[in-house]
Amino acid sequence: MFERCVSLVWCPGCRVYSGALVHIPRTRTLADALASLPADERARLRHSETKLIACIDRLDRRERQGDRRP
Numbered sequence: 001m002f003e004r005c006v007s008l009v010w011c012p013g014c015r016v017y018s019g020a021l022v023h024i025p026r027t028r029t030l031a032d033a034l035a036s037l038p039a040d041e042r043a044r045l046r047h048s049e050t051k052l053i054a055c056i057d058r059l060d061r062r063e064r065q066g067d068r069r070p
Helices: 039-046 049-064
Strands: 002-011 016-025
Touching: 002 039, 039 049
Parallel strands: none
Antiparallel strands: 002 016
């Protein structure tokens, strides 16, 4: 059996993202890129696609620079 999930793919180099509906096996555990954020911040990001993309971009830049703070 499968679950339907929204997949967002972000390219920080070209600053383009795309979304698609994907089917994921129910036995697969997905990584949560926002897991390290406080619950209130995650809730805020769920309500704004623009803020979500900005946050993902910021997290990616920090990870590439070796700073893993949220």
